[in-house]
Amino acid sequence: MDLSTEVAGIKFKNPLLPAAGPLTGDDKKMKYVASLGVGGMVTKTISTEAAKVPRPCIVATNNYVVNAELWSEYGPSKWIEEFLPGIQSLEIPKIISIGYSKEQIEWLIPRLKDFGDAFEISTHYVGKDLHPIAEVAKAASKLAGKPVFMKVSPHMPDPVEFAKVVTESGAAGVVAVNSLGPAYYVDPKTGHSPLGSENRYGWISGPVIKPLALSIVQRIRQSLNIPVIGVGGVKNAEDVIEFLEVGASAVGMLSSALIFGKEQYRRVINGLENALKNRGYASVKDAIGKKLDVQHAEFVVNNPKVDMEKCTLCKLCEYVCPYFAIEVTDREVKVDPNACFGCGLCESRCPTKAISGVLK
Numbered sequence: 001m002d003l004s005t006e007v008a009g010i011k012f013k014n015p016l017l018p019a020a021g022p023l024t025g026d027d028k029k030m031k032y033v034a035s036l037g038v039g040g041m042v043t044k045t046i047s048t049e050a051a052k053v054p055r056p057c058i059v060a061t062n063n064y065v066v067n068a069e070l071w072s073e074y075g076p077s078k079w080i081e082e083f084l085p086g087i088q089s090l091e092i093p094k095i096i097s098i099g100y101s102k103e104q105i106e107w108l109i110p111r112l113k114d115f116g117d118a119f120e121i122s123t124h125y126v127g128k129d130l131h132p133i134a135e136v137a138k139a140a141s142k143l144a145g146k147p148v149f150m151k152v153s154p155h156m157p158d159p160v161e162f163a164k165v166v167t168e169s170g171a172a173g174v175v176a177v178n179s180l181g182p183a184y185y186v187d188p189k190t191g192h193s194p195l196g197s198e199n200r201y202g203w204i205s206g207p208v209i210k211p212l213a214l215s216i217v218q219r220i221r222q223s224l225n226i227p228v229i230g231v232g233g234v235k236n237a238e239d240v241i242e243f244l245e246v247g248a249s250a251v252g253m254l255s256s257a258l259i260f261g262k263e264q265y266r267r268v269i270n271g272l273e274n275a276l277k278n279r280g281y282a283s284v285k286d287a288i289g290k291k292l293d294v295q296h297a298e299f300v301v302n303n304p305k306v307d308m309e310k311c312t313l314c315k316l317c318e319y320v321c322p323y324f325a326i327e328v329t330d331r332e333v334k335v336d337p338n339a340c341f342g343c344g345l346c347e348s349r350c351p352t353k354a355i356s357g358v359l360k
């Protein structure tokens with residue numbers, strides 16, 4: 001099956017990229033991640049100074065990561081003399097992540113541009129004002145002479161406007177999204193955040209942010225026909241397809257590789273062909289943008305139907321029903337149609353998929 005994709009004229013053998021972070025923090029790490037089969041490379045964000053990263057800086061649970069990492073802990077000379085020359089032998093497109101101000105970008109691009117196929121510019125620490133972000137996009141696109149992708153953070157109030165402004169300023173597309181925050185993680189053992197950052201705050205990412213990231217990608221693509229690299233919460237091949245369906249042309253992943261191990265990149269790529277087939281797609285390109293229809297609000301109440309062959313009378317639907325409409329006896333599940341609000345929670349929580357008829 002054809003797993004290849006194209007983003008702003010750059011061809012990738014498959015759509016999975018590492019998102020900028022510690023796993024792409026030097027040439028050895030990038031070579032290792034490349035050996036897992038990713039379609040392209042995205043470096044850790046490089047800036048004009050090495051970041052002074054507080055420690056500890058990464059904690060994780062099964063479905064999220066909270067990090068306080070900033071940008072690369074190495075300054076630009078290390079990247080220019082060692083890390084970027086070190087990945088030139090990789091036969092995959094290389095996206096160089098840089099940040100943050102116009103002055104920093106103008107200093108970095110001439111020194112880095114021969115090492116990559118595109119730039120990704122993090123806007124994570126530049127605030128919510130679109131004016132300086134547009135200036136960065138304009139200066140970067142002029143200097144780079146190759147595609148520039150602006151990375152949007154989920155705290156941006158209007159990601160669609162962000163995408164519009166940066167592409168009108170010359171950016172080839174956007175990367176959506178960065179991690180969300182600030183977030184305060186409490187270690188159950190100690191009752192406080194173990195991170196070394198000021199206020200002990202970090203940024204949250206991983207599977208819990210996927211619905212948020214999907215909606216941002218979808219909203220951008222419903223309004224604009226621009227290349228988008230979707231990032232946020234990807235864990236498996238099905239998630240990659242969900243990002244493609246809402247309009248992403250390639251998909252980044254980081255936190256799931258931190259939570260489940262680096263092999264997660266290989267697992268996701270190995271699962272792509274089957275996952276595409278299961279959803280009826282003949283290729284990666286076939287899936288892109290398939291869920292971009294604008295849906296209108298609906299108000300019809302549908303009551304749950306219960307398949308007693310599948311029901312185990314576990315009572316979870318009764319316990320969770322916020323409208324007190326379900327009663328589970330030792331033989332049946334009774335739904336009070338007058339009390340049922342048609343909310344759908346019971347169907348989404350039923351562990352044996354015995355409930356149907358409410359969710360679309």
Ligand SMILES: Cc1cc2nc3c(=O)[nH]c(=O)nc-3n(C[C@H](O)[C@H](O)[C@H](O)COP(=O)(O)O)c2cc1C
Pocket residue numbers: 019020021022044045058065066067068069070071072097122151177178179205206207209231232233234252253254255256
């Ligand atoms: C430990 C860590 C370090 C990160 N460092 C960067 C970075 O240097 N530059 C950047 O643009 N994003 C950085 N990110 C954000 C990720 O690239 C990504 O946008 C975000 O984590 C959402 O994707 P995920 O849920 O697959 O991790 C970092 C995330 C984590 C967890």
